[in-house]
Amino acid sequence: MTANMNAFANGAELAGKLADKVAETLSAAIAARGSATIAVSGGSTPKAFFQALSSRSINWSKVTITLVDERFVPADNPRSNHLLVQENLLMDKAASAQFFPLYQAVASVEEAAVIATEKTKSIGFPFDVAILGMGNDGHTASFFPGGSNLATALDPKTSRGIITMEAEGAGEPRLTFTFSSLQDARLLVLHIEGEGKKDVLAKAEAPGDETEMPIRAVLRRAASPVEIYWAP
Numbered sequence: 001m002t003a004n005m006n007a008f009a010n011g012a013e014l015a016g017k018l019a020d021k022v023a024e025t026l027s028a029a030i031a032a033r034g035s036a037t038i039a040v041s042g043g044s045t046p047k048a049f050f051q052a053l054s055s056r057s058i059n060w061s062k063v064t065i066t067l068v069d070e071r072f073v074p075a076d077n078p079r080s081n082h083l084l085v086q087e088n089l090l091m092d093k094a095a096s097a098q099f100f101p102l103y104q105a106v107a108s109v110e111e112a113a114v115i116a117t118e119k120t121k122s123i124g125f126p127f128d129v130a131i132l133g134m135g136n137d138g139h140t141a142s143f144f145p146g147g148s149n150l151a152t153a154l155d156p157k158t159s160r161g162i163i164t165m166e167a168e169g170a171g172e173p174r175l176t177f178t179f180s181s182l183q184d185a186r187l188l189v190l191h192i193e194g195e196g197k198k199d200v201l202a203k204a205e206a207p208g209d210e211t212e213m214p215i216r217a218v219l220r221r222a223a224s225p226v227e228i229y230w231a232p
């Protein structure tokens, strides 16, 4: 599909403009369908964007937020994506939004994936907004190079929902929405910052195997145009 580059002078400008675009999209979804859904990423990049978004005046009580992916750790773990969202997005005006976590307090990550899929069944057909990040290894969501379930996660025939992923670069076992769940979001954003990530993106845009840089699946095959938000 197409990818559009939206470049900004710095991270603060990007955070504000992306928050405006997302707030506008969520409001339009509420006006059209009575509710709105958004799946967000974790990691180190989205903090300022989350804080900016939480200040936007939209009808947050009609918004459901979930995660694109999560580590199999409880929400009080410093590496939890839930914790990042809790501390930076589910506050201020956005405190009234509903949040669906992917982590479940059960014995195995496989069991958690089944429960999370069931609990998120009512959202994301498609998501109104999905915000993806990208690691320096070309992973997005928890689609890691060498990941245990990578082929299944990227297969367009794999149904919507959450599957598990284990990979050397992933740390803990992961829970991730599948490619089919994310690629048709009404607003599909790839949010990256820094010159290093720009270089990784250029490499991903060059010919090569999707399994080496799984972000390629999104750049090449997403049904929705990919809006790239980048700042140095």
Ligand SMILES: O=C1O[C@H](COP(=O)(O)O)[C@@H](O)[C@H](O)[C@H]1O
Pocket: 040, 041, 042, 043, 044, 045, 046, 068, 069, 070, 071, 081, 132, 133, 134, 135, 136, 140, 141, 142
């Ligand atoms: O592991 C993860 O990393 C990516 C990228 O994170 P960043 O720290 O390089 O911004 C993130 O998109 C994903 O949600 C997260 O689980």
